[in-house]
Amino acid sequence: MTTSNRKVLISEVGPRDGLQSISSVMPTAAKLRWISALAAAGLKEIEVGSFVPPKLLPQMADIREVVRHARSIPGLHVAVLAPNLQGAQSAFEAGVHKITLPVSVTDEHSMANIRKTTGQMIEEVRDIVALRDERFQGVQIEAGVSVAFGCTIAGFVSDDQTMQMCLAMAECGVDEIGLSDTSGYANPAQVRRMFRRLQAEVGDKAGGAHFHNTRGQGLANVVAALDAGVTTIDSSQAGLGGCPYAPGATGNIVTEDLAFLLEAMGYDTGVDIDRLIAARTILAEALTGEALYGHVQDAGLPRGFTYANGRAPSAPQPEGCLLGVAQ
Amino acid sequence: MTTSNRKVLISEVGPRDGLQSISSVMPTAAKLRWISALAAAGLKEIEVGSFVPPKLLPQMADIREVVRHARSIPGLHVAVLAPNLQGAQSAFEAGVHKITLPVSVTDEHSMANIRKTTGQMIEEVRDIVALRDERFQGVQIEAGVSVAFGCTIAGFVSDDQTMQMCLAMAECGVDEIGLSDTSGYANPAQVRRMFRRLQAEVGDKAGGAHFHNTRGQGLANVVAALDAGVTTIDSSQAGLGGCPYAPGATGNIVTEDLAFLLEAMGYDTGVDIDRLIAARTILAEALTGEALYGHVQDAGLPRGFTYANGRAPSAPQPEGCLLGVAQ
Numbered sequence: 017m018t019t020s021n022r023k024v025l026i027s028e029v030g031p032r033d034g035l036q037s038i039s040s041v042m043p044t045a046a047k048l049r050w051i052s053a054l055a056a057a058g059l060k061e062i063e064v065g066s067f068v069p070p071k072l073l074p075q076m077a078d079i080r081e082v083v084r085h086a087r088s089i090p091g092l093h094v095a096v097l098a099p100n101l102q103g104a105q106s107a108f109e110a111g112v113h114k115i116t117l118p119v120s121v122t123d124e125h126s127m128a129n130i131r132k133t134t135g136q137m138i139e140e141v142r143d144i145v146a147l148r149d150e151r152f153q154g155v156q157i158e159a160g161v162s163v164a165f166g167c168t169i170a171g172f173v174s175d176d177q178t179m180q181m182c183l184a185m186a187e188c189g190v191d192e193i194g195l196s197d198t199s200g201y202a203n204p205a206q207v208r209r210m211f212r213r214l215q216a217e218v219g220d221k222a223g224g225a226h227f228h229n230t231r232g233q234g235l236a237n238v239v240a241a242l243d244a245g246v247t248t249i250d251s252s253q254a255g256l257g258g259c260p261y262a263p264g265a266t267g268n269i270v271t272e273d274l275a276f277l278l279e280a281m282g283y284d285t286g287v288d289i290d291r292l293i294a295a296r297t298i299l300a301e302a303l304t305g306e307a308l309y310g311h312v313q314d315a316g317l318p319r320g321f322t323y324a325n326g327r328a329p330s331a332p333q334p335e336g337c338l339l340g341v342a343q
Numbered sequence: 344m345t346t347s348n349r350k351v352l353i354s355e356v357g358p359r360d361g362l363q364s365i366s367s368v369m370p371t372a373a374k375l376r377w378i379s380a381l382a383a384a385g386l387k388e389i390e391v392g393s394f395v396p397p398k399l400l401p402q403m404a405d406i407r408e409v410v411r412h413a414r415s416i417p418g419l420h421v422a423v424l425a426p427n428l429q430g431a432q433s434a435f436e437a438g439v440h441k442i443t444l445p446v447s448v449t450d451e452h453s454m455a456n457i458r459k460t461t462g463q464m465i466e467e468v469r470d471i472v473a474l475r476d477e478r479f480q481g482v483q484i485e486a487g488v489s490v491a492f493g494c495t496i497a498g499f500v501s502d503d504q505t506m507q508m509c510l511a512m513a514e515c516g517v518d519e520i521g522l523s524d525t526s527g528y529a530n531p532a533q534v535r536r537m538f539r540r541l542q543a544e545v546g547d548k549a550g551g552a553h554f555h556n557t558r559g560q561g562l563a564n565v566v567a568a569l570d571a572g573v574t575t576i577d578s579s580q581a582g583l584g585g586c587p588y589a590p591g592a593t594g595n596i597v598t599e600d601l602a603f604l605l606e607a608m609g610y611d612t613g614v615d616i617d618r619l620i621a622a623r624t625i626l627a628e629a630l631t632g633e634a635l636y637g638h639v640q641d642a643g644l645p646r647g648f649t650y651a652n653g654r655a656p657s658a659p660q661p662e663g664c665l666l667g668v669a670q
Contacts (some may be wrong), residue, residue, distance in 0.1 A: 025522045029670075036667030040647055066668055098667045118670045129669050161669040196670045200638075201645045203607035226670055231645075232600040232638030233607075236561040239531045243570075266638065273559040280530035280560075311527075311559030311593065316515030318528045319559075320498030339361030340400055341393055341426045342456050343356075343445045343487040343524045343553055 025061060025248045026274060027224060028054055031082070032063040032097050033268055035075045038306050043062040044078040046286025046302035053295035054141035054253065055086075058287040059271075061093040062086065062117065066104035076331060079143025079206030083110040097160075099130045108152040115155065117141055117190070120162045121181045121260040124169040125198070129162070138184050145189040146300035157224055158192040160262070164210065166201030178228075179217055190255045192223035194248070197237065204240035227269050229309075231254055234269030235277055242283070249274060254296055255309035270310035272296075276317070284324040289317060290331040349651075351610040352388060352575045353601060354551060355381055358409070359390040359424050360595055361583025362402045363491070365633050371405040373629035375412045380622035381580065382413075383481035384612040386598075388420040389413065390443065390577075403662040410437040422484065424487075426457045431471040434481040442482065442515070444468055447489045448508045450526070451496040456489070465511050472516040480600055485550055486512035493528030502537060506544055519550035521575070524564065527557025533566035538571035551575030554596050556582055556636075561596030562604055576601060582636035597637035599623075601643070611651040616644060617658040 031051055035042055042050075054062055064086045070077035086094040095114040098104040107115045109150060119137055120126035126134050141159065148155055148238065163170075164178045178195070183192045207225070215222040225241040225248070227234045238249055253276045255269020275287040293313045300308060317329050356379055360368055369377075381389055391413045397404035402526040406423065413421040422441040425431040434442045446464055447453035451459045468486065475482055487546045490497075491505045505522070512520045522537055534552070552568040552575070554561045565576055584594020602614040620640045627635060644656050 031666050033667075033670060049602045068668055075667075097668065117670065125669075156445065162670055168646060171645075172526065185520055191589065198669050199645070200642060205608040218628055230638065230642045231603055232564065232597065233562060233604055235560060236604055237567045239566040254670060270559065277560055277563055279533040282466075311557065315527060315557045318493055318498075318526070319495060320493065340360075340423065341395055342444055342452075342525050343360060343443065343489050 018223065023247070024242070024278050024285055025224070026059060026271060026278070026285050026287060027061045027095065027248055028059045028252065028271055029226070029250045030054070030252035030254070030256050031267055032065050033250075034252040034254075036066060036073055037267055039301065039305055040303050041075050044081055046298060047078070047082055049083070050295065050298045050302070051343075052089060053091045053298055054292070055092045057291035057295055058114065058285070059292075060091065060286060061095055061114070063095040063097060066097040066099070067107045067110075068099060080110055081106075081108045083112055087111055091195035098144075100140055101143050101147065104141065105147060108155055109126045113156060114158060116158045116160045116194075117144065118162050119159045119181060119185060121178050122167045122170040122171055123161055125163045125167050128169060134181065135145055136339065141185065141188045141190065146287050149189070156192065158194055159188075159190045160194050160196050160226060162196045162198045163201075164195040165197045165206055166199070168199045173212065179213060182214055182218055186218045186221050191221065193218055193221050194223035194226055194250075194322040196226035197228055200225065200228045200233060202237050202314065203233065204236050207240040208244050209242055211246050215245065224238045224250060226250040229261075229266045229269045235273060238269065238274065238277060242281070249278075253292070254299055256299065256306070265307050266307075272310045272312045274340070276312045279323045280321070282324045288330060290329055295299050349610050350574070351569070351605050351612055352551075353386060353576055353598060353605070353612050353614060354388045354390065354422065354577045355386045355580065355598055356390040356553070356577045356595055357381070357579030357581070357583050357598070359392050360577075361579040361581075363393060363400055364584030364594055365402075365630065367630050368402050368628050371408055373625060374405065374409055377622065377625045377629070378409070378413055379416060380625055381619070382416045382419045384618035386619075387482070387613060388422055388426060388441070388506055389419065390422040392423040393426070394434045395426060407437055410434075410439055412606075414438055425471075427467055428470050428474065432474060435482055437473065440483060441485060443487045443521075444471065445484045445489050446508060446512060448500055448505050449490055449494045449497040452490045452494050455496060461508065465515065468512065468515045468517065476516070483519065484517045485521055486515075486517045486552060487521050488512065489521050489523045489525045490528075491522040492524045492533055493526070495526045502540065506540060508547055509541055513545045513548050517625055518548065520545055520548050521550035521577075523551055523553035524555055527555045527560060529554065529564050530560065531563050534564045534567040535571050538568055538573050542572065542578065551577060553577040556593045556596045562600060565596065565601065565604060569608070576605075580619070581626055581631070583626065593634075593636050599639045600639045603639045606650045607648070609651045610638045615657060617656055
């Protein structure tokens, strides 16, 4: 039983990426309880919502109240998504610690997603950084480079195309540049190659990995990202989200399963998996009928499991299962 | 678009490990149709069942008929599981190409699984190899080393404990020694370490990886196994199987998602994913009410996807999905 000094930050995006991708609108009171429970389970950064017009995304109409609540949680790093200057300004004024800007690699996705070409979005990012530098110093800006591994509209995306956008973002002055597999196109060989190149090209501005589990490859891609030295991974509780046109095509990677992967591999996340699993009940009660994903909540932690820092789980281990003749 | 000469063998274990782990008994006619469809989708090795007493596993009562059918499929490598000398002899007589022997690392699991201590099982393996050498030369024998990464009954299993059993199997004269994560205990760091050590200890007798997806870590562990040079991976269509005491705790890793992972990474498997997905309908019809898992069958192949050998998919790509403000 060795303990580990390697740390990985799990950035929980369920309240943003999960809730925006389902038709139900989570009541504000439940949202606040959920965010508190996630933080109490040891998650240190939570993307709590988006600053977008409520008529576009009614799920996010309560974003100011949500940010106010999240900021009251001691030690929590409060992140939001903002698609444009207006949203970013509102986010700055609300007192967030970090904003993520969705920047598509392809014009096709960029137009469909935020009604701007990639060139127009680069200008917008420049303006957002200028505003931050002038009036909101200290707020962290991350470019979330979308469809970095392939595009549902344009199809194939080359490594060079993605890196060109990453370099443009570095030149704009963002603090961090993360790579997003928006629709589950990435494979581990590509992930390893791309994050290594990102570090080579933008140095300490190289940011985290944002994987969707659309094709079940999310944790496989995490292994590759870890190999490449990535230390921040986005995920959402219960893998909330997905695509209504493809039932079963899940949302982000599942935080519960990710936390187990990381801790089992010896990466300290600070997360208590049993407390994290307990937080699912808030989701299940507030979002009746929405699909909740993941495995660890059903299987429990293995017998003899210890966290990366050496502590034992808080809940007892489940009984083993033996059927037929096992291999 | 580069083509690849790297090949990985997917060894399909659904008709054995999947069907033994569910309560439904698949009608023989459907089983034969299913095996034919799997082979037609390009799977080159299928574990078609177990030679065990029908009163223990009624799902396998038709094993002789199933083997006869499988042997009639040109080019198919027909594998079965046999837990003891009697089963192995029946398997040899039925004309299988390969038998897998389930050999537990812990006495606790060994007794619960096959009512033999590990020492008794080593003797049994020795007898099975002697019988093969005497009367059934050319039939391949694999030791499937179970609970190699941790045990649902005994808990923690040390690397040394597992390697000791692997060395005993090499000494018995089996052809291949594979490592099985019987209950989803393995993590990628452990998988990489253990397969590298297996190769160092038993050389070209080092065999494949058999992972259960109990905690959603299956494909993550595959990435680690590939890093370690493993070239045979077991999986089952639709991840059939699991544990009735832990609903949602799935069975083997899903062949559809595995084939996508491998092909996307540039490993040629020979599998046509669309044809593989089509074979699920046989399962869905014959096993009403059983949970079928996987992602690729819902999400489809990505736009612009090509197989490792350069060919394009046989089915058209699905439409993209865009909701909220995507990252």
